Amino acid sequence: xxxxxxxxxxxxxxxxLAWPTASGAQSTEARDLASNCFxxxxxxxxxxxxMPKIAGKDAKGMVEKMQEFRRSTEFKKVMTxxxxxxxxxxxxxxxxxxxxxxxxxxx
Ligand code: HEC
Numbered sequence: 274x275x276x277x278x279x280x281x282x283x284x285x286x287x288x289x290l291a292w293p294t295a296s297g298a299q300s301t302e303a304r305d306l307a308s309n310c311f312x313x314x315x316x317x318x319x320x321x322x323x324m325p326k327i328a329g330k331d332a333k334g335m336v337e338k339m340q341e342f343r344r345s346t347e348f349k350k351v352m353t354x355x356x357x358x359x360x361x362x363x364x365x366x367x368x369x370x371x372x373x374x375x376x377x378x379x380x
Pocket of ligand 1: 309311313314325327339352355367
């Protein structure tokens with residue numbers, strides 16, 4: 274009986290603990306990958322004037338745009354070179370991270 278009870282308690286704990294990495298959006302890996310974009314697109318993707326804002330963008334659209342950059346042969350463009358460093362899975366983590374950030378506000 275005691276054993277069954279512990280199992281229930283453990284599985285109840287496992288759900289909230291597992292959630293952040295399962296969703297990707299809040300994981301450290303997603304934030305680490307997305308931080309590669311902050312230098313140009315602003316912290317959390319909220320760029321100052323002159324640069325495209327990427328915060329709050331739809332993840333699917335972002336992944337497709339990055340895949341387009343990755344296929345491009347216009348090497349003089351920075352995104353053509355930058356996008357080559359990421360797998361599809363990493364692009365999804367990055368896309369979901371930026372989607373979860375409101376377009377403005379914060380700080
Ligand atoms: C060295 C600077 C630099 C870095 C680092 C950088 N970008 Fe960019 N990015 C640009 C510039 C400049 C443009 C606009 C010119 C272009 O589209 O090629 C751009 C355009 C984009 C666009 C298209 C936006 C639009 O509205 O058309 C997306 C999406 C994007 N970047 C995503 C990212 C992501 C995601 C990262 C990180 C993985 C990243 N960028 C890192 C400089 C950078």
